[in-house]
Amino acid sequence: MAGAGGGGNDIQWCFSQVKGAVDDDVAEADIISTVEFNHSGELLATGDKGGRVVIFQQEQENKIQSLSRGEYNVYSTFQSHEPEFDYLKSLEIEEKINKIRWLPQKNAAQFLLSTNDKTIKLWKISERDKRPEGYNLKEEDGRYRDPSTVTTLRVPVFRPMDLMVEASPRRIFANAHTYHINSISINSDYETYLSADDLRINLWHLEITDRSFNIVDIKPANMEELTEVITAAEFHPNSCNTFVYSSSKGTIRLCDMRASALCDRHSKLFEEPEDPSNRSFFSEIISSISDVKFSHSGRYMMTRDYLSVKIWDLNMENRPVETYQVHEYLRSKLCSLYENDCIFDKFECCWNGSDSVVMTGSYNNFFRMFDRNTKRDITLEASRENNKPRTVLKPRKVCASGKRKKDEISVDSLDFNKKILHTAWHPKENIIAVATTNNLYIFQDKVN
Amino acid sequence: MSEKLSADSRCEQTGDEKQDTQEKEAVVPERAEEAKLKAKYPNLGQKPGGSDFLMKRLQKGQKYFDSGDYNMAKAKMKNKQLPTTGPDNNLVTGDHIPTPQDLPPRKSSLVTSKLAGPENHDSVNAACGMQDHN
Numbered sequence A: 001m002a003g004a005g006g007g008g009n010d011i012q013w014c015f016s017q018v019k020g021a022v023d024d025d026v027a028e029a030d031i032i033s034t035v036e037f038n039h040s041g042e043l044l045a046t047g048d049k050g051g052r053v054v055i056f057q058q059e060q061e062n063k064i065q066s067l068s069r070g071e072y073n074v075y076s077t078f079q080s081h082e083p084e085f086d087y088l089k090s091l092e093i094e095e096k097i098n099k100i101r102w103l104p105q106k107n108a109a110q111f112l113l114s115t116n117d118k119t120i121k122l123w124k125i126s127e128r129d130k131r132p133e134g135y136n137l138k139e140e141d142g143r144y145r146d147p148s149t150v151t152t153l154r155v156p157v158f159r160p161m162d163l164m165v166e167a168s169p170r171r172i173f174a175n176a177h178t179y180h181i182n183s184i185s186i187n188s189d190y191e192t193y194l195s196a197d198d199l200r201i202n203l204w205h206l207e208i209t210d211r212s213f214n215i216v217d218i219k220p221a222n223m224e225e226l227t228e229v230i231t232a233a234e235f236h237p238n239s240c241n242t243f244v245y246s247s248s249k250g251t252i253r254l255c256d257m258r259a260s261a262l263c264d265r266h267s268k269l270f271e272e273p274e275d276p277s278n279r280s281f282f283s284e285i286i287s288s289i290s291d292v293k294f295s296h297s298g299r300y301m302m303t304r305d306y307l308s309v310k311i312w313d314l315n316m317e318n319r320p321v322e323t324y325q326v327h328e329y330l331r332s333k334l335c336s337l338y339e340n341d342c343i344f345d346k347f348e349c350c351w352n353g354s355d356s357v358v359m360t361g362s363y364n365n366f367f368r369m370f371d372r373n374t375k376r377d378i379t380l381e382a383s384r385e386n387n388k389p390r391t392v393l394k395p396r397k398v399c400a401s402g403k404r405k406k407d408e409i410s411v412d413s414l415d416f417n418k419k420i421l422h423t424a425w426h427p428k429e430n431i432i433a434v435a436t437t438n439n440l441y442i443f444q445d446k447v448n
Numbered sequence B: 001m002s003e004k005l006s007a008d009s010r011c012e013q014t015g016d017e018k019q020d021t022q023e024k025e026a027v028v029p030e031r032a033e034e035a036k037l038k039a040k041y042p043n044l045g046q047k048p049g050g051s052d053f054l055m056k057r058l059q060k061g062q063k064y065f066d067s068g069d070y071n072m073a074k075a076k077m078k079n080k081q082l083p084t085t086g087p088d089n090n091l092v093t094g095d096h097i098p099t100p101q102d103l104p105p106r107k108s109s110l111v112t113s114k115l116a117g118p119e120n121h122d123s124v125n126a127a128c129g130m131q132d133h134n
Helices: A283-287 A328-339 B022-040 B052-058 B067-079
Strands: A013-019 A032-037 A043-048 A052-058 A072-079 A084-086 A091-093 A099-102 A110-115 A120-133 A157-173 A183-186 A192-196 A200-205 A208-217 A230-235 A242-247 A252-256 A268-270 A291-294 A300-304 A308-313 A322-325 A349-351 A357-361 A366-371 A377-381 A397-399 A408-410 A422-425 A431-435 A440-445
Touching: A032 A099, A032 A422, A032 A431, A043 A099, A043 A110, A043 A431, A072 A120, A072 A157, A099 A183, A110 A183, A157 A208, A192 A208, A192 A230, A200 A230, A230 A291, A242 A291, A291 A349, A300 A349, A308 A357, A328 B022, A349 A422, A357 A422
Parallel strands: A183 A230, A397 A408
Antiparallel strands: A013 A440, A032 A043, A043 A052, A052 A072, A084 A091, A099 A110, A110 A120, A120 A157, A183 A192, A192 A200, A200 A208, A230 A242, A242 A252, A252 A268, A291 A300, A300 A308, A308 A322, A349 A357, A357 A366, A366 A377, A422 A431, A431 A440
């Protein structure tokens, strides 16, 4: 796969589609909270704050005129989670979908896990394109016939019907988390998965809902001694015994489930040493890791903290092998970003299919890509102003200080309410899904 | 959000740390920001026992009215001023006397996501295989 920046052999990104309402008045329920391609890339799922899941399917490419890759159209939509109230603790449980993870396809149906703060659900999405007709005891509209009026018997047959896509909850994994679930990750054994909240990580079997194993517990005996929380967790893509979890202090722990039942002692601890003289009030907050993702190869992992993206080699714990600055110009704005809570925004990050490019979001509906080979980076914008079909997106530039050049945007003009927290990259092709607050943008590389 | 970054004279005050290295240049703005914050909120970071951020994070979720807490707090507060809702209002219900205005509005009824609605017409032509005229 080619690189991220402009020019030469590099990718030229074009607008493809945008989903969602145009109006500026965004209802809370419409805020997109997660975006995920399935393993083939044919399906793209989104979750929102209203607890709804929308799945898009890529239409088959027009083989004669393959001037562009297939469009993504709505395939299925359903209410995954509903708002609940925990009466015992006087706590409202949000229906917001925190994460969606697809299972690899085993048969005609598709399966995904979706989770809110407390409950994980396994959903089966299946197609129905035939229906039985010619019952003996039922009319076509479903009314029952009086058996005494039946004079002959016939064999019902299946006849084609318009495609119907049905979503049904097959498993509900509940009551295992006291704190708020931030991650779910399916194991490479395709039988188990983990769910992580602020202080604990549990291991589940996909078939068993009434019990789960606690594999990490960092809750201190005395809550006043609490210094860090778990922010994200993921299973290794190939080793079914290995998983990592990141913390609010900027560390990542790799654990091996073969070592002990309770993996409170890590096998590896990844931490970049900090110069103590550089420490400020903000240091810990901005070092908090908001996302951790293994590369497809399993050799590397990527972490996202407030200002940067770091690539770690699993064989080297003492520092990352690559660091990319996402929006370093925000370092001189930390006071205001603390006051408006933006400093706590949790940005995600993702790899492209060949692990050569990484992508993450920023403010002002900007998103950034870093090419690990060419070391070039690019800033693009998800905006309806750019939606001329197949026009290459223009790179954006933020002017940190000094004289602003034409077409640059100054830091003070950035809209901090327009944040891109969730992005996803098709596992095989150069197609990306970028979520703004309530819209989903799909971009593709220019074909020909 | 836009905020004018006025010429920050605090940069000069960190004179003894100001060496001509790249990393120090990067840190000075952070320290300047910290100084700004401390000037606005002098009591920040002085609470004992556990980080404020972490506690707030763990206790995310509304706390509703509890008549026992309410009456206890009223009794305690008889001789003091009533506290106003501040950033810590979710930490201890007993000290904060909730009012009907504090409670969040009821959630709206469940409707289909707008992502599943009709697409903006501008994008319909995006991938229908239009010829490139180059």
